[in-house]
Amino acid sequence: MPVKLHRRHLAPLLAGLAGPAWAQGAATLPGTTQHELESRGGQTFRVFLHVPAGTPPAGGWPMITLLDANAVMGLVVDTIRVLAFLPREAGIGSAAVVAGIGYRGEGPYDIARRSFDLTPPPIRELPAADGRPARRIGGADELLDFIEEQVKPLAARAAPIDASRHALLGHSFGGLFTLHALFTRPAAFRDYVAGSPSIWWQDGALLAEAERFIARADRPAPKRLLITIGEHEQVPAPWHDPAWAPRMAMTRMVDNAREMAERLRPVPGLQLGFETLPGDGHMSAFPVAVQRGLRFILGV
Numbered sequence: 001m002p003v004k005l006h007r008r009h010l011a012p013l014l015a016g017l018a019g020p021a022w023a024q025g026a027a028t029l030p031g032t033t034q035h036e037l038e039s040r041g042g043q044t045f046r047v048f049l050h051v052p053a054g055t056p057p058a059g060g061w062p063m064i065t066l067l068d069a070n071a072v073m074g075l076v077v078d079t080i081r082v083l084a085f086l087p088r089e090a091g092i093g094s095a096a097v098v099a100g101i102g103y104r105g106e107g108p109y110d111i112a113r114r115s116f117d118l119t120p121p122p123i124r125e126l127p128a129a130d131g132r133p134a135r136r137i138g139g140a141d142e143l144l145d146f147i148e149e150q151v152k153p154l155a156a157r158a159a160p161i162d163a164s165r166h167a168l169l170g171h172s173f174g175g176l177f178t179l180h181a182l183f184t185r186p187a188a189f190r191d192y193v194a195g196s197p198s199i200w201w202q203d204g205a206l207l208a209e210a211e212r213f214i215a216r217a218d219r220p221a222p223k224r225l226l227i228t229i230g231e232h233e234q235v236p237a238p239w240h241d242p243a244w245a246p247r248m249a250m251t252r253m254v255d256n257a258r259e260m261a262e263r264l265r266p267v268p269g270l271q272l273g274f275e276t277l278p279g280d281g282h283m284s285a286f287p288v289a290v291q292r293g294l295r296f297i298l299g300v
Contacts, residue, residue, distance in 0.1 A: 029077045035154060036104075039146040041139070043117070047151055048073045048100035051159045052084065062096040062165035063155055064297060065147055065189070067118065067174035069100025071108035072290055076100070076169075079294055092298035096167075097159050099151045101143070112136075117143045118173035119201060120180045120209070140177050144185055167191035167297045171286045173198050175227075179206060179260070182225060183213040191224045191297045195289030196233060196282055199256035210260065214267055221269025226296040228275045229257040230285030237281055253282070 032050040039045065048069050052061065066076055076098055084095035101117075103110040116123075116139040123138035155161055166189045170178040175197030182192045183206070199206055213219065231237075233253035236245050254276070261274035273296060277288045 029074055030081070032073070032077060033158075037146075037150050037154070039142060040149070041142045043113075043139075043142070043146075044104065045146065046070075046102040046104055047154065048098070048102055049155060049158060050077045050080075050098040050100075052080070052095035052097065054095070056160050057094050057162065059164070060160035060162040062094065062167065062298060063152070063161045064096050064098045064167045064169055064294075065151060066098055066100040067168075067170035067177060068109065068114065068172075068286075069102035070105070070110070072286065073098070073100040073102065075287055075290055076294065079291060080298075083294065083298065091295065091300060093300045094298065096165075096298060097155050097161060099147075099155050101147070101151070114173055118170070118177040120176070120184075120206065140180050141184075143177070144181060144188065148188065165190060167193070169193040169195070169290070169293045169297070171195035171289055172282065173201075176201055176206065180209060182223065183209040186213065186223055187220045190222070191226075193226045193228075193289065193293035193296060195228045195293065196230060196253060196285050197227065197257060197260070198251075198253075199260055200251040200253070204256075210263060214264070219267075219269065222271060223269060224271040224273075224296070225264065226273040226275070226293055227257050227261050228277055228285065228289040228292055229254050230277045230280035230282055230288075232279070232281040233285065240281065 029050065031053055032048055035047045035049060037045050037047055066073065080095050080098065083090040083092050087094065103113050112135055116136045118140060119137045120140045121138040123136065126135050126137055128134045168178050168181055168189045172195070175194035176199065178192050178194040179197050181188060232240065234248055234255065236242060236248060258274065261272060264270060265272050275292055277285050280288055
């Protein structure tokens with residue numbers, strides 16, 4: 001015979017259909033806050049600020065400024081938390097404050113914004129081409145100003161920072177930005193991690209910046225630079241679309257990264273690391289570059 005269901009019988013069923021309790025709210029990163037800040041140029045950034053738990057080192061926490069934070073802030077924070085759980089086993093000195101530069105929205109990338117914020121000057125308009133809309137480029141110096149004027153002070157108000165241990169970590173256009181920062185504002189950071197840098201950008205205009213950096217008589221030291229590149233960023237891997245091959249050959253990602261490292265290796269006062277990441281293409285190299293970069297920055 002049919003069973004009559006009362007409201008008290010339906011309540012558990014309806015709760016189950018609604019999903020478990022943890023699905024009712026957004027997950028959060030431990031020790032991490034979000035801040036909406038506006039640059040001098042009127043650009044709004046979402047800054048993710050992570051302050052480690054526990055007692056800071058005697059001189060204050062190292063600080064890492066992270067680009068493309070919407071994509072990898074969680075990865076960076078969780079990796080640091082894992083490494084710092086047993087720091088001597090992991091080979092690091094301490095955890096770090098992380099200031100992630102991101103944007104409003106839930107996607108991992110804001111293509112239009114990062115095309116402006118992460119590329120070196122001059123500022124100009126690129127017309128629409130190859131199915132892509134028109135976009136502004138060349139705003140890297142504005143972002144560097146924003147980091148100095150707002151992001152570093154924000155972190156310093158939240159936690160004691162070791163002013164001699166500032167680091168910058170970026171991938172792709174973020175790697176291009178990181179090299180531009182080293183070449184034009186070497187005093188801004190001590191450690192620079194450039195993952196898969198887009199050295200091809202604007203017909204390799206970054207090379208002129210590199211030469212001016214090498215020739216500087218007042219170049220601050222010591223500085224530390226790690227360049228990483230995926231094995232499959234120039235020649236397609238078996239899983240890549242073969243149609244990508246001409247573009248990959250033209251940008252010379254692997255050769256450009258290796259040649260940049262060779263160009264910089266003799267520079268006095270610059271500790272240089274270069275790693276080819278086996279089995280990785282451009283996108284899969286980013287998480288690996290994060291892991292290698294964090295150990296480079298925080299290693300003892």
